[in-house]
Each structure stands twice: as C-alpha cells, then as structure tokens.
Amino acid sequence: MTRADAPPPPDAGARWLDAARAVLDGVAAQHDAIERASRLCAEAIAGDGLVHLFGTGHSRIPLEEMFPRYGSYPGFHPIAELSMTFHTQVVGANGQRQAMFIERISGLAEQILANFTLAVPDVMVVFSASGRSAVPIEMALGARRRGVKVIAVTSVAQSMSGPPTHDSGTRLLDHADVVLDLGTPAADAMVSIDGLAEPVGPGSTVANVAFVNAIKSRTAELLVERGAMPPVITSESVVGAERSAELFEEAYLEYARRLSSALRVS
DSSP, X not given: OOGGGSOOOOOHHHHHHHHHHHHHHHHHTTHHHHHHHHHHHHHHHHTTOOEEEEEOGGGGHHHHXXXXXXXXXXXXXXXXXXXXXXXXXXSSTTOHHHHHXXXXXXXXXXXXXXXXXXXXXXXXXXEOSSOOSHHHHHHHHHHHHXXXXXXXXXXXXXXXXXOOOSTTSOOGGGGOSEEEEOOOOTTSEEEOOTTOSSOEEEOHHHHHHHHHHHHHHHHHHHXXXXXXXXXXXXXXXXXXXXXXXXXXXXXXXXXXXXXXXXXXXX
C-alpha cells in the first residue's frame, strides 16, 4: 500500500471508542475484585439487608443504572442527594457551582447517614471518580464506623493525581474493603484534539455502568444459587403484560419492605 492509499487516521469519535474499549478491557481485568464485590452484595441481600449506593455529580448515573430499571431487582438502595446531583439547571438556582461546592463540605455525609440504620450485613458502595471530595470520603468513613463493608468505585489515576484535599489527609480508596478502578485518566476526558488544549470525551460513566452491571449480574447468579433471588423488574415484551406488572409490584413492595427497615425512626 502506498502512502497515498493509506487510510486516514481515526477521527476523534473513533479514538474515543477505542479508549472506551480499553476502559472496558480494564474493567474486565478486575474479575477478582468484581467477584469480591458481588459476594459482599449477595451476602447483604440474602441476609435481608441492603446494598447502599452513593455518588455525587455524574456518579449518580451508576446508582440509577443499578436500580430501578429493567433487569434489576430490589436489595440495592440508591442514595442520590439532589443538591449534589441535579445538574441540568447548570446556572442559577440549583446550579452547578452550588453542587460542586456542597460535595466538598465536611459533615454533610453524616447528616445523610443519620436518616438510615446501617448494620451488618449491609454494604456501602461509593462512586467517586476523583475520590478526593469530602462527602464521598465521609460516606465511606461513616459506613465503616457502623461496621458496614465499603466498596469504592474510583479512578486510581485521578485520585492519585494530586494531594489529598480532605482534612483527614486520605482518599476514598483508603477506606474501602474492595476498590474497583475506573481506569480513566486524571482529567477523566480521554481524547486530545489538535488545536484544542483541553481533552474531551469522559470515560468514567462507561466504566461505572460496566461495573454495576457486572456486579448486578454476578450477584443475581449467587442469589439464585442460595435460593434468595428477589423479583426482577422485567419488560412485558419478555414475560407478557400481566407478569410484567406483577413483577414490578413485587419488586416495589420488596424494596419498600427492605427500605422501611433501614429508615431511622428513633
């Protein structure tokens, strides 16, 4: 092939897809950590507990990916504070400036946890790409004080790209029983473009969604083996309208039962 016949270099969109494939390969390479996380989740759900899920900013996305949606089941408890995750306003009331400020405020995590009674066999999964903001770190600390195992989903490269900013001098990954590495760069964005100083195309959401679905699937397998599988929210296109409606109701009632036991009432 002559130089004139050589294919053009991949454009930025293609390069992002290549980077995303590499991120997914990195997730797959963490099979042992995914297995440990899944076993903790299965023990919690089979033991009539909850897997609490917490994330600020765009780390809210894996919470909603885990539950509730088609192919998911109760036992996972998303904790999404709107003050730190409602980003569509961008400016003005409920704007991004406030959200980014609030997630760095020490003491807020304990106020969130004060609404719940966390106890063994519960598990806490904390999502934070940077792993350095106060609220995610203190959610992990608070869970551990209550004897609950912590799974951290974070970018090790981003977390280690600068000094700790929390008063404790620690990062989220310092307070985890299992660490799942997003494998994304310090800036999260994965594509550089000639003529543009700043990279674009974040990758943490791809890794987050891959992790939660791998854990969700493996946890389900473990729960089936134990005879402790909760109802699965399923589309009518798979099971028919009547059964789909039954599964939704069963899942919602089971979720409500578990959550009612976890809500602090005294």
